[in-house]
Amino acid sequence: MIKTEAVSMRFGGLTAVSDLNVTIEKNEIVGLIGPNGAGKTTAFNTITGVYKPTEGRIIFKGIDITGIKPHRITSLGIARTFQNIRLWKDMNVLENVLVACHLRMNVGVFSSTLHLPHYLKREKKSREFAMTLLDSVGLADQAQEPSTSLPYGKQRRLEIVRALATEPSLLLLDEPAAGMNPQESMELMDFIVKIRDQYDLTILLIEHHMQVVMGVCSRMYVLDYGVTIAHGTPQQIRNDPKVIEAYLGVD
Amino acid sequence: MKRNTLLTIGALTVFALMLTFADATLGRFTIRILNLSAIYIILALSLNLLNGFTGLFSLGHAGFMAVGAYVSALLTMTPAQKEMNFFLQPIVPFLRTVQLPFIIAIIIAGLCAALVAVVIGVPALRLRDDYLAIATLGFAEIIRVLITNAQSLTNGAQGLKGIPKYSTTWVVWGAATIAVLFMLALVRSSYGRTMKAVRDDEIAAEAMGVNVFKVKSTSFVISSFMAGIGGALLGHMISTIDPKMFTLVLTFNILLIVVLGGNGSITGSVIAAFMVTVLMEALRFLDMPMDFLFIKTDGLPGLRMVIFSILLMIVVLYRQRGLMGNKEFSWDLVFGLFRRKHSAQKGGRS
Numbered sequence: 001m002i003k004t005e006a007v008s009m010r011f012g013g014l015t016a017v018s019d020l021n022v023t024i025e026k027n028e029i030v031g032l033i034g035p036n037g038a039g040k041t042t043a044f045n046t047i048t049g050v051y052k053p054t055e056g057r058i059i060f061k062g063i064d065i066t067g068i069k070p071h072r073i074t075s076l077g078i079a080r081t082f083q084n085i086r087l088w089k090d091m092n093v094l095e096n097v098l099v100a101c102h103l104r105m106n107v108g109v110f111s112s113t114l115h116l117p118h119y120l121k122r123e124k125k126s127r128e129f130a131m132t133l134l135d136s137v138g139l140a141d142q143a144q145e146p147s148t149s150l151p152y153g154k155q156r157r158l159e160i161v162r163a164l165a166t167e168p169s170l171l172l173l174d175e176p177a178a179g180m181n182p183q184e185s186m187e188l189m190d191f192i193v194k195i196r197d198q199y200d201l202t203i204l205l206i207e208h209h210m211q212v213v214m215g216v217c218s219r220m221y222v223l224d225y226g227v228t229i230a231h232g233t234p235q236q237i238r239n240d241p242k243v244i245e246a247y248l249g250v251d
Numbered sequence: 252m253k254r255n256t257l258l259t260i261g262a263l264t265v266f267a268l269m270l271t272f273a274d275a276t277l278g279r280f281t282i283r284i285l286n287l288s289a290i291y292i293i294l295a296l297s298l299n300l301l302n303g304f305t306g307l308f309s310l311g312h313a314g315f316m317a318v319g320a321y322v323s324a325l326l327t328m329t330p331a332q333k334e335m336n337f338f339l340q341p342i343v344p345f346l347r348t349v350q351l352p353f354i355i356a357i358i359i360a361g362l363c364a365a366l367v368a369v370v371i372g373v374p375a376l377r378l379r380d381d382y383l384a385i386a387t388l389g390f391a392e393i394i395r396v397l398i399t400n401a402q403s404l405t406n407g408a409q410g411l412k413g414i415p416k417y418s419t420t421w422v423v424w425g426a427a428t429i430a431v432l433f434m435l436a437l438v439r440s441s442y443g444r445t446m447k448a449v450r451d452d453e454i455a456a457e458a459m460g461v462n463v464f465k466v467k468s469t470s471f472v473i474s475s476f477m478a479g480i481g482g483a484l485l486g487h488m489i490s491t492i493d494p495k496m497f498t499l500v501l502t503f504n505i506l507l508i509v510v511l512g513g514n515g516s517i518t519g520s521v522i523a524a525f526m527v528t529v530l531m532e533a534l535r536f537l538d539m540p541m542d543f544l545f546i547k548t549d550g551l552p553g554l555r556m557v558i559f560s561i562l563l564m565i566v567v568l569y570r571q572r573g574l575m576g577n578k579e580f581s582w583d584l585v586f587g588l589f590r591r592k593h594s595a596q597k598g599g600r601s
Binding site: 048050069070071074075079080082086087088089090091095098099100101102103105107108109112113114115119122123126162163165166 | 433436437440441442443444445447448450451452454455456457458459460461462463469473515577
């Protein structure tokens, strides 16, 4: 599905990510873990086109997407969420999802301003799709509320729903469980598996919450100072001395 | 829903009747202020589209207005008038005899302003916030300097006199109504939502598949088109234009309206445009010599602008989001307010 080939990202003298080789097959849920500042989010940013990698290539569904603009990458089928929630604050919950629907609506500024028939038809379809998505995470009742009035956990869910509205095939989740209590985290795990099955997704997620990663991921990559120090099944990772060293430190 | 549509049609009819009445009875000076506020509505809406709805801080409005005003003026003036104006240097041949109908000229004026916006927008829209403001301000000055020096095209610093007075009450208010309806349709559409998304969080918008640069450019071009039309109408109203008209002060006046009315509120821009234009004339006595029984002043030109600056400061300090915030007028809101007052009265009595 997606493959990064020897991707490196340098900012001046700092190498945030070096020689990253990640391969993810269709319908897998893969974890990306590592201590703070290990370069996980930078890796996300290179995949989604926010940064152009200094070296290496990124292949998605057989297409080289290295250095393509973020919105083009999203239209190819990669969607993401953010570590620090980035909802549009002056819009309500439904509108937040509808903006993401715009990508697949394929309407221009004139047809939408003049409310031409084909625009109205697609707008109606988008609204129905957005409501279905919101309903599936229990946010349908709050569709008209400002996005910032939602509690934290629900804001995270809304961000995932918003990403789903772009109809992706690969979903990148940046710390979806951050700031959640154990109860919410458990619900989130079920939710991730559910959307994977329901929308035929492939998921790559960054997470600090070990219970969540170990619970849902079939494989994981461990980064430390930008270097991939381990990769394998949760069982292998748990017993890898290098990983333990990176996380806990060793005398 | 149906009730609201009927109310809107009713309100528009009442407004049209009032306008007819005003046009027939009021003096020329009052009508001129009335019409000026219509033009300011168009200009404020166009700046609000950039500033309030797309989050682009642009200070180049006067430049686009100048382009519109000059293009429309040159396309509608009679050859005889052009001859009279261009006494220093003859006008370029292709403009000497051309004389188009008003409606076509004004649309070409808007399109020319939009074209300039395309040329300027491509490099400038890569900048953000105050950098963009400075760049657009610079571009507006460049346009002004070009107009001042293109003697055979624009008559330079002498300006143009005797522009046909096509901006009647019906023309300007018709244009203002179209501008309001257009803006409402735009910001409520799917495309309008992407503009707001770019304003609220550009990175998120990009990640959700919004072509940020395209949305910004579109907004910039539409805004400039409207500014061009507004400038043209202004020219046809006061019948003389010269480069000194289109300085930063003009942009500032429009910005004042947008900020006072509320960034991102169409209703706010309309109300504030009307308010500011009327106040601008009503406060004119401040610039005159004044006699306070004991203290006498010899006219202080510009004193009324001080009042506006104070007003702006008060808004910035105590009501950052302006008169309307980013809310819009709606009949439901009115009825909601009415009901609340009603129930409060009832509550008070019992």
